[in-house]
Amino acid sequence: MNDPKRLAAAAALELVVPGMKLGLGTGSTAAHFVELLGERVRAGLNVIGVPTSEATHRLAQECGISLTTLEETPELDLTVDGADEIDSALRLIKGGGAALLREKIVASASRRMVVIADGSKKVQTLGAFRLPIEVVRFGVEATRRAIIAAGAAVGCSGDVSLRMDGVGHALVTDEGHLLFDASFGRIPDPEGLALLLNAVPGVVEHGLFIGLADEAFVAGEGGIERLVRPAN
Numbered sequence: 001m002n003d004p005k006r007l008a009a010a011a012a013l014e015l016v017v018p019g020m021k022l023g024l025g026t027g028s029t030a031a032h033f034v035e036l037l038g039e040r041v042r043a044g045l046n047v048i049g050v051p052t053s054e055a056t057h058r059l060a061q062e063c064g065i066s067l068t069t070l071e072e073t074p075e076l077d078l079t080v081d082g083a084d085e086i087d088s089a090l091r092l093i094k095g096g097g098a099a100l101l102r103e104k105i106v107a108s109a110s111r112r113m114v115v116i117a118d119g120s121k122k123v124q125t126l127g128a129f130r131l132p133i134e135v136v137r138f139g140v141e142a143t144r145r146a147i148i149a150a151g152a153a154v155g156c157s158g159d160v161s162l163r164m165d166g167v168g169h170a171l172v173t174d175e176g177h178l179l180f181d182a183s184f185g186r187i188p189d190p191e192g193l194a195l196l197l198n199a200v201p202g203v204v205e206h207g208l209f210i211g212l213a214d215e216a217f218v219a220g221e222g223g224i225e226r227l228v229r230p231a232n
């Protein structure tokens with residue numbers, strides 16, 4: 001087992017204790033966590049999980065993990081999820097796997113959020129990864145322009161384009177929305193941008209996760225690095 005993503009997942013698995021209510025993230029790194037958790041469940045561990053996407057729902061079922069919903073179980077102990085970028089303040093860009101909305105809801109409902117990643121996800125400044133922004137379908141071009149204006153107000157500029165599904169159609173998220181990817185390049189003020197995006201009518205949610213991740217396990221050449229969100 002020397003895949004860094006799997007090593008990070010294994011480190012997070014050590015935080016899981018019997019009876020926990022878990023948020024199950026989305027993406028290739030989170031899938032390692034779900035698979036490893038499944039092995040523990042088959043060996044007798046009793047936990048229950050809320051998946052953050054239809055893909056994770058299917059995988060968790062295949063792995064034999066008992067699932068619940070936030071309607072039945074609105075407060076979770078721990079969410080383990082991947083990220084597209086992590087900075088030193090444990091601010092994240094998420095949504096590369098198009099699941100940011102459910103991921104943010106699940107992380108917000110959790111007492112603790114742990115990020116698992118390989119070393120390539122650590123950055124000095126967020127923004128090299130295109131920022132995913134989930135929007136309603138109505139008025140999508142007007143929303144796109146408002147997103148560009150919001151970015152410009154905090155020094156971010158770049159192309160904002162609809163994510164496609166690979167067969168010529170706009171990608172539709174699990175919640176039935178569309179997704180923009182904003183190529184801002186560098187986001188000098190993530191908090192300011194987050195506030196402005198939250199205020200754009202038509203924006204459902206964006207991939208800036210600020211103040212949500214408590215710690216991160218980042219696997220690299222030298223082993224696992226544990227990052228903790230600095231106190232404000």
Ligand SMILES: O=C(CO)[C@H](O)[C@H](O)COP(=O)(O)O
Nearest residue numbers: 027028029082095096097099
């Ligand atoms: O935010 C996400 C999905 O919406 C993923 O956690 C993120 O894209 C990282 O994915 P991977 O572990 O495959 O690199």
